[in-house]
Amino acid sequence: MHVKIKSSELYKQIYDLVLAKIDRKEWKEHEKLPSVRRMAEELNVNRLTVLRAYQLLKEHKKIYAKEKSGYFVQPEDPSFSLNESQLPEITDYPYSNLLSSIHQVVVDYQFSQALIDPNLLPNSYLSEYVKKVFTLYPKVLGTYSTVQGDEELRTALSDYFYKTHHFFAPIDELLITSGAQQAIDLVAKVLLRANDTVLVERPTYSSAIDIFRQYGARIIGIEIGQGGYDLNQLEHILKKDKPRFFYTNPTFNNPTGCTISALQRKQLVELAEKYQCVIVEDDPFRDIYFDKAPPFPIYSYDTDGYVIYIRSFSKYVSPGLRVAAVACRHPLMSHLITSKSLADNGTALINQKMFLHYFFSERMQIHLEKLRTALFLRKEVMRNELAATSWKWTDPSGGLNLWVELPEQISVEKLLDACLEQSISFVPGSICDPDQALRSWIRLSFSYANEIQLQTGMKKLMTVAETINSDSTYHQSG
Amino acid sequence: MHVKIKSSELYKQIYDLVLAKIDRKEWKEHEKLPSVRRMAEELNVNRLTVLRAYQLLKEHKKIYAKEKSGYFVQPEDPSFSLNESQLPEITDYPYSNLLSSIHQVVVDYQFSQALIDPNLLPNSYLSEYVKKVFTLYPKVLGTYSTVQGDEELRTALSDYFYKTHHFFAPIDELLITSGAQQAIDLVAKVLLRANDTVLVERPTYSSAIDIFRQYGARIIGIEIGQGGYDLNQLEHILKKDKPRFFYTNPTFNNPTGCTISALQRKQLVELAEKYQCVIVEDDPFRDIYFDKAPPFPIYSYDTDGYVIYIRSFSKYVSPGLRVAAVACRHPLMSHLITSKSLADNGTALINQKMFLHYFFSERMQIHLEKLRTALFLRKEVMRNELAATSWKWTDPSGGLNLWVELPEQISVEKLLDACLEQSISFVPGSICDPDQALRSWIRLSFSYANEIQLQTGMKKLMTVAETINSDSTYHQSG
Numbered sequence: 043m044h045v046k047i048k049s050s051e052l053y054k055q056i057y058d059l060v061l062a063k064i065d066r067k068e069w070k071e072h073e074k075l076p077s078v079r080r081m082a083e084e085l086n087v088n089r090l091t092v093l094r095a096y097q098l099l100k101e102h103k104k105i106y107a108k109e110k111s112g113y114f115v116q117p118e119d120p121s122f123s124l125n126e127s128q129l130p131e132i133t134d135y136p137y138s139n140l141l142s143s144i145h146q147v148v149v150d151y152q153f154s155q156a157l158i159d160p161n162l163l164p165n166s167y168l169s170e171y172v173k174k175v176f177t178l179y180p181k182v183l184g185t186y187s188t189v190q191g192d193e194e195l196r197t198a199l200s201d202y203f204y205k206t207h208h209f210f211a212p213i214d215e216l217l218i219t220s221g222a223q224q225a226i227d228l229v230a231k232v233l234l235r236a237n238d239t240v241l242v243e244r245p246t247y248s249s250a251i252d253i254f255r256q257y258g259a260r261i262i263g264i265e266i267g268q269g270g271y272d273l274n275q276l277e278h279i280l281k282k283d284k285p286r287f288f289y290t291n292p293t294f295n296n297p298t299g300c301t302i303s304a305l306q307r308k309q310l311v312e313l314a315e316k317y318q319c320v321i322v323e324d325d326p327f328r329d330i331y332f333d334k335a336p337p338f339p340i341y342s343y344d345t346d347g348y349v350i351y352i353r354s355f356s357k358y359v360s361p362g363l364r365v366a367a368v369a370c371r372h373p374l375m376s377h378l379i380t381s382k383s384l385a386d387n388g389t390a391l392i393n394q395k396m397f398l399h400y401f402f403s404e405r406m407q408i409h410l411e412k413l414r415t416a417l418f419l420r421k422e423v424m425r426n427e428l429a430a431t432s433w434k435w436t437d438p439s440g441g442l443n444l445w446v447e448l449p450e451q452i453s454v455e456k457l458l459d460a461c462l463e464q465s466i467s468f469v470p471g472s473i474c475d476p477d478q479a480l481r482s483w484i485r486l487s488f489s490y491a492n493e494i495q496l497q498t499g500m501k502k503l504m505t506v507a508e509t510i511n512s513d514s515t516y517h518q519s520g
Numbered sequence: 521m522h523v524k525i526k527s528s529e530l531y532k533q534i535y536d537l538v539l540a541k542i543d544r545k546e547w548k549e550h551e552k553l554p555s556v557r558r559m560a561e562e563l564n565v566n567r568l569t570v571l572r573a574y575q576l577l578k579e580h581k582k583i584y585a586k587e588k589s590g591y592f593v594q595p596e597d598p599s600f601s602l603n604e605s606q607l608p609e610i611t612d613y614p615y616s617n618l619l620s621s622i623h624q625v626v627v628d629y630q631f632s633q634a635l636i637d638p639n640l641l642p643n644s645y646l647s648e649y650v651k652k653v654f655t656l657y658p659k660v661l662g663t664y665s666t667v668q669g670d671e672e673l674r675t676a677l678s679d680y681f682y683k684t685h686h687f688f689a690p691i692d693e694l695l696i697t698s699g700a701q702q703a704i705d706l707v708a709k710v711l712l713r714a715n716d717t718v719l720v721e722r723p724t725y726s727s728a729i730d731i732f733r734q735y736g737a738r739i740i741g742i743e744i745g746q747g748g749y750d751l752n753q754l755e756h757i758l759k760k761d762k763p764r765f766f767y768t769n770p771t772f773n774n775p776t777g778c779t780i781s782a783l784q785r786k787q788l789v790e791l792a793e794k795y796q797c798v799i800v801e802d803d804p805f806r807d808i809y810f811d812k813a814p815p816f817p818i819y820s821y822d823t824d825g826y827v828i829y830i831r832s833f834s835k836y837v838s839p840g841l842r843v844a845a846v847a848c849r850h851p852l853m854s855h856l857i858t859s860k861s862l863a864d865n866g867t868a869l870i871n872q873k874m875f876l877h878y879f880f881s882e883r884m885q886i887h888l889e890k891l892r893t894a895l896f897l898r899k900e901v902m903r904n905e906l907a908a909t910s911w912k913w914t915d916p917s918g919g920l921n922l923w924v925e926l927p928e929q930i931s932v933e934k935l936l937d938a939c940l941e942q943s944i945s946f947v948p949g950s951i952c953d954p955d956q957a958l959r960s961w962i963r964l965s966f967s968y969a970n971e972i973q974l975q976t977g978m979k980k981l982m983t984v985a986e987t988i989n990s991d992s993t994y995h996q997s998g
């Protein structure tokens with residue numbers, strides 16, 4: 043029988059062939075490989091098959107490519123790296139997402155993600171429950187949502203906000219987005235032009251800083267602490283810098299855990315009206331409180347349409363669904379809807395329906411209670427471990443993070459490098475600061491790791507910190 | 521028994537109370553209502569309850585609001601409208617999405633949406649099938665996807681592109697987005713700065729024009745016709761205007777249905793390299809051909825990384841899942857990933873897993889064959905109706921649209937207004953043109969309406985056109 047080699051396997055043979063030649067030093071470091079065309083002719087195969095083999099070799103760092111000149115054997119020295127930047131040049135590219143870069147490192151002790159451990163979610167119940175969505179809406183996979191979001195979901199949320207958040211947003215003042223991240227991006231896109239001023243809390247959610255930078259904003263930090271803001275200083279800046287908006291996270295602030303009082307919420311709205319500065323209120327942690335419920339949203343104090351309310355549900359209900367809601371008045375809402383239509387034409391309907399049926403189920407409320415207890419216990423574990431150090435922190439009454447100040451002599455940068463090597467991750471405070479200062483602070487999230495991981499990981503982290511500390515002491519005295 | 525009124529019902533009583541006073545002319549047109557505070561005190565209810573009632577009355581156009589002065593009785597004259605624009609002013613707001621505005625009108629004869637009729641999709645099979653995703657990935661609703669997209673899906677797509685699209689994209693050169701719309705937006709965000717030049721086909725996908733305008737681009741149209749492009753003219757523009765990229769839809773172009781030949785695809789890549797202009801290839805209709813498969817993507821001719829390939833699957837597989845793929849090389853891909861992370865932190869994992877299992881099922885391939893036939897038949901129905909007119913069009917060999925030129929004396933603007941009144945929608949050609957000319961053209965989509973609706977709706981449309989035509993003839997001769 044004649045065995046025909048499947049073309050999809052051919053490239054693997056070429057891959058092996060090249061690798062063998064490199065291993066046997068038949069082809070030496072930096073030596074040029076035969077061109078794709080020649081190789082294809084020699085082996086009597088399609089050029090694409092050779093290209094596929096070469097690209098896989100490149101991916102595996104066995105060969106490297108030089109623009110316009112072909113493929114070369116990669117030297118074994120791992121420090122060798124070619125500037126393989128091809129055109130188009132993106133010379134003025136101002137973007138980064140530092141938080142996302144840290145999250146991309148896979149570690150055993152995950153203290154950098156302010157995310158719920160999937161093991162804390164009622165996964166099998168959730169899975170079983172959402173299946174009914176397909177029965178209820180048989181054509182849901184074939185149907186686009188409206189850009190503004192599913193009306194049934196907006197109606198339910200309107201009612202929910204009225205009953206629990208103390209404000210009334212009719213359905214035409216609600217927009218469904220793919221997570222709070224998208225909401226922040228849409229707001230920035232609508233309101234910001236290059237060189238506009240934006241206020242953020244200091245410290246704040248680091249990806250928000252990156253988003254505002256992307257639109258060319260000038261960012262000013264407003265200190266947030268246990269006593270809230272210094273409203274005199276804020277008023278001074280509002281008067282002087284005429285910011286476009288103030289991005290706030292006033293309830294269990296990320297990363298500090300601080301909550302702005304009801305009184306300051308009221309005063310903030312008055313200042314916003316007086317100086318015509320929009321307040322963008324990001325409120326993902328509202329339901330994650332350990333003792334008593336936080337004050338009602340800033341949005342509930344707004345009567346003149348100066349506040350945009352962003353409500354994420356990803357943090358504790360269903361990270362995998364990517365559903366958030368935005369409340370604000372027209373005409374701002376109309377602009378957000380247009381921007382949403384250009385950004386992705388609307389959040390997938392299936393996600394909205396799944397969220398609707400899950401979030402408003404009785405089980406969800408029971409789950410929430412349990413979740414609060416579980417998160418409180420995790421926080422306690424981390425806090426107890428911290429108690430063994432001379433580090434400073436304030437015990438938060440909600441949220442997912444501890445905001446910790448290290449002794450000055452510990453370099454947070456060195457600590458992060460050393461921790462990542464030990465498979466521990468955390469967020470350096472400097473990336474939460476628009477001024478990139480706060481160099482002695484770190485954010486530790488206690489929501490993703492389980493109690494054993496928290497205990498073991500924190501002990502490891504502290505050992506690493508001691509090593510670095512004694513190193514630096516040694517260098518200082520040496 | 522003492523019946524306690526639920527607070528959520530209270531606002532309805534206040535709503536009725538106000539309405540009664542207005543109806544009885546106790547409160548007259550433009551008369552000021554009691555302030556929220558006073559009304560709350562009088563009725564001894566919460567201010568929010570009154571606010572809710574007032575806002576609902578406003579929504580229902582019974583009262584209107586004036587900034588800083590309160591609520592007033594709305595006059596019955598429907599032409600009365602208050603400029604209710606509150607602060608913040610968005611004076612320089614340059615966005616619009618004309619296509620999306622047309623789609624928001626609900627009509628009986630839907631010829632404006634280039635979307636598959638959900639009735640053509642195997643909905644019950646699809647629903648049953650995707651349920652297994654919850655069993656396969658029990659924690660899928662609690663888990664974030666990586667920003668770049670699920671690795672299992674990217675691996676499957678890499679293989680699929682290699683086998684069917686004739687190019688090899690390793691998984692690190694693939695990005696999953698929430699539909700092609702998001703991909704276009706991310707590419708524009710990464711590559712465009714204000715006043716950069718962008719080329720688009722003329723005519724083209726109108727939302728793409730709106731997206732590029734949003735980033736301040738200068739847009740130049742490149743004529744597309746049965747013979748493809750005029751490459752001499754294109755080269756002249758590439759040389760003179762140094763565009764950042766050329767956004768193309770070379771396979772069953774939206775709206776014309778034209779397909780660029782393999783030869784021109786090759787030449788286009790050579791021009792792109794020569795003038796360092798990125799080609800953005802939007803390819804949503806590839807599988808919707810009526811006769812023979814179209815040429816391989818432009819991307820398959822690219823060796824130097826000048827092409828970005830956007831592959832939507834929404835058009836015929838699962839509009840409701842919002843899953844598309846982008847293929848391109850690094851470093852461009854790294855920038856797109858950062859931009860995606862800032863835009864929404866990654867497409868929901870559940871959508872990616874559902875798409876993966878559905879798209880690569882055997883049933884899908886059978887379905888595709890059926891779908892081609894069904895769409896061909898719908899196209900034929902529309903074409904047959906058109907044959908009764910003196911209008912001009914070219915029979916497309918794939919895609920979802922007919923691109924039709926009307927006699928000059930018919931005003932497309934008037935036709936659209938009159939059609940919407942008769943519950944018929946279509947896309948006016950001018951919005952597909954960066955120069956907003958092409959005023960005698962319309963795009964008719966045959967994919968969403970069924971055969972009966974196509975037949976009836978087209979007859980109605982032609983009657984409307986005749987009325988307008990004779991009106992204008994009358995005016996011309998009168």
